[in-house]
Amino acid sequence: MAEPMLAIEGLTKRFGGVVAADNVSLAASRGEIHALIGPNGAGKTTLIQQLSGALAPDAGRIYFEGRDITRLAFHQRVAIGLARSYQITSLFPRLTALDNVALAVLARSGSSLSFWRPAAAERVVFDQARSALERVGLGGRENAIAGLLAHGEQRLLEVGLALATNARLLLLDEPMAGMGPEESERMIALIGALKGAITVLLVEHDMDAVFRLADRISVLVSGRIIATGAPGDIRASAEVKRAYLGEALAA
Amino acid sequence: MRKVLTLAALTAAIIFPLVARPLGWDFYIGFASRVLIYALAASSLNLVLGYGGMLSFGHAAFVGVGAYTVAVLMVEGVANAWVSWPLAIAVSGLLAAAIGAASLRTRGVYFIMITLAFAQMIYYIAVGTRVYGGEEGLNLGSRSLVGFGLDLKDGVTFYYLVLTVLAGTLYCLHRLIRARFGRVIEAIRENETRMEAIGFPTYQYKLVCFVIGGGLAGLAGALLANQNDYVNPNLLYWTQSGSLMIMVILGGVGYHYGGLLGATVLLLLEEVFSAYTTYWQLPVGVAMLAIVLFAPQGLAGIVGRRSLAHRIADG
Numbered sequence: 001m002a003e004p005m006l007a008i009e010g011l012t013k014r015f016g017g018v019v020a021a022d023n024v025s026l027a028a029s030r031g032e033i034h035a036l037i038g039p040n041g042a043g044k045t046t047l048i049q050q051l052s053g054a055l056a057p058d059a060g061r062i063y064f065e066g067r068d069i070t071r072l073a074f075h076q077r078v079a080i081g082l083a084r085s086y087q088i089t090s091l092f093p094r095l096t097a098l099d100n101v102a103l104a105v106l107a108r109s110g111s112s113l114s115f116w117r118p119a120a121a122e123r124v125v126f127d128q129a130r131s132a133l134e135r136v137g138l139g140g141r142e143n144a145i146a147g148l149l150a151h152g153e154q155r156l157l158e159v160g161l162a163l164a165t166n167a168r169l170l171l172l173d174e175p176m177a178g179m180g181p182e183e184s185e186r187m188i189a190l191i192g193a194l195k196g197a198i199t200v201l202l203v204e205h206d207m208d209a210v211f212r213l214a215d216r217i218s219v220l221v222s223g224r225i226i227a228t229g230a231p232g233d234i235r236a237s238a239e240v241k242r243a244y245l246g247e248a249l250a251a
Numbered sequence: 252m253r254k255v256l257t258l259a260a261l262t263a264a265i266i267f268p269l270v271a272r273p274l275g276w277d278f279y280i281g282f283a284s285r286v287l288i289y290a291l292a293a294s295s296l297n298l299v300l301g302y303g304g305m306l307s308f309g310h311a312a313f314v315g316v317g318a319y320t321v322a323v324l325m326v327e328g329v330a331n332a333w334v335s336w337p338l339a340i341a342v343s344g345l346l347a348a349a350i351g352a353a354s355l356r357t358r359g360v361y362f363i364m365i366t367l368a369f370a371q372m373i374y375y376i377a378v379g380t381r382v383y384g385g386e387e388g389l390n391l392g393s394r395s396l397v398g399f400g401l402d403l404k405d406g407v408t409f410y411y412l413v414l415t416v417l418a419g420t421l422y423c424l425h426r427l428i429r430a431r432f433g434r435v436i437e438a439i440r441e442n443e444t445r446m447e448a449i450g451f452p453t454y455q456y457k458l459v460c461f462v463i464g465g466g467l468a469g470l471a472g473a474l475l476a477n478q479n480d481y482v483n484p485n486l487l488y489w490t491q492s493g494s495l496m497i498m499v500i501l502g503g504v505g506y507h508y509g510g511l512l513g514a515t516v517l518l519l520l521e522e523v524f525s526a527y528t529t530y531w532q533l534p535v536g537v538a539m540l541a542i543v544l545f546a547p548q549g550l551a552g553i554v555g556r557r558s559l560a561h562r563i564a565d566g
Contacts, residue, residue, distance in 0.1 A: 075453070112456075114431040
């Protein structure tokens with residue numbers, strides 16, 4: 001069996017008395033879309049924070065392509081191919097869409113300790129940024145100011161920024177958050193197109209999207225993984241229904 | 252438009268002594284040199300505060316340490332500007348590296364307080380160092396030697412030298428802001444977390460920016476020591492940091508000419524009002540308030556656009 005792209009072993013994180021991650025173990029194979037679902041407050045975003053390096057776990061280890069990255073800094077993880085997007089859109093709102101992704105391209109194209117040559121003259125960077133924008137379907141919006149884009153477009157740009165880092169593993173934190181049905185379709189198509197090429201850990205509340213996209217699903221409840229399996233198995237699991245889907249249906 | 256304004260201002264600055272000297276306005280030539288030196292100091296703070304988004308409240312320490320470096324070297328017999336001025340930049344830059352390395356681990360109000368605290372420490376070190384004058388300060392005795400047959404004791408020569416240094420620095424800063432490095436620090440100011448998330452070691456970039464700002468402040472200090480022929484610990488006092496901050500806010504935070512405009516206007520207001528009243532700070536305060544209320548982007552904001560990476564693509 002091939003080495004998993006991402007492996008988490010016994011990850012634990014406490015905030016005072018609250019256990020946000022309770023001995024979490026998880027593995028995502030190369031190229032798969034692995035969805036992480038669970039009720040609000042289950043610890044999904046906290047897990048993303050720890051995987052991306054924004055937050056240090058209290059215990060446990062994180063392996064990326066077999067390499068222990070538990071102690072690696074946020075930006076170092078991005079450099080080796082692990083990037084995240086945000087649940088609450090986090091862009092450079094006063095820059096154009098193109099300049100937003102251009103920054104992500106700059107980050108991976110050598111040192112930016114360049115003090116003299118105009119950044120605007122770097123054709124290669126902007127060419128790559130343009131193709132990154134096209135990839136998320138914002139090809140015609142290069143010169144639009146990011147803060148003035150429609151919500152759905154901002155969400156696409158949010159994912160576009162993470163993609164433009166050339167990540168091989170994407171942590172997508174509720175990419176569909178606040179999107180209408182049509183906008184969601186664009187996002188589903190975008191994420192679906194990544195399948196096989198990029199490994200995706202997808203945190204999402206939109207169950208329709210999750211069941212259409214995911215190869216496998218893990219269910220997180222109160223910081224614990226209670227089930228991992230194919231979408232059909234998860235749908236059929238009584239424990240999952242009780243812990244999560246039941247609650248969602250009742251709401 | 253901006254190029255025309257820049258050239259007009261530069262031309263006026265070049266012509267000024269040619270008109271002022273025959274009229275016997277030597278005092279104003281000295282005053283203009285002081286304005287240009289403070290413009291350099293304020294511009295160096297603007298790099299840190301305006302472009303880098305770091306609210307440093309201890310910038311006077313770097314100016315003061317630069318000034319002391321030149322003064323101490325002078326007293327010890329090193330008058331050559333080509334030695335003492337680069338050393339002033341280096342010493343201030345190194346100090347900025349040390350202070351920045353510790354301070355940049357904090358954010359917001361803590362960063363303001365810790366930079367202030369470090370600067371005050373340096374101030375008390377200067378006060379306590381009796382060999383170099385302590386509270387009394389230190390007389391330079393003469394001005395730095397630059398060679399080329401130039402004598403800095405001559406007000407006009409000194410003025411032109413200061414103008415050259417300022418113009419050169421502003422041009423370098425202009426390049427710096429448009430280069431990758433400038434784009435990166437401006438983007439960090441806009442959204443530091445996201446910059447980390449796309450792979451930038453933001454702490455290191457901010458530190459480099461802080462060190463460049465400190466080094467340029469040291470250069471301003473070197474000029475200031477020559478201008479005054481004298482240094483004392485007040486150069487490092489926190490109110491000096493406050494003045495530099497006021498200049499930047501007045502002139503325009505994150506505007507290329509923010510430091511220049513702010514220094515010019517603040518020192519002019521000070522000069523004009525102090526001729527009429529010992530309470531000159533009151534009208535200056537009122538003028539400040541008016542600018543903050545009616546031109547919150549500062550004076551540069553009235554005429555120009557804030558430099559921002561939103562035009563990376565079109566330069």
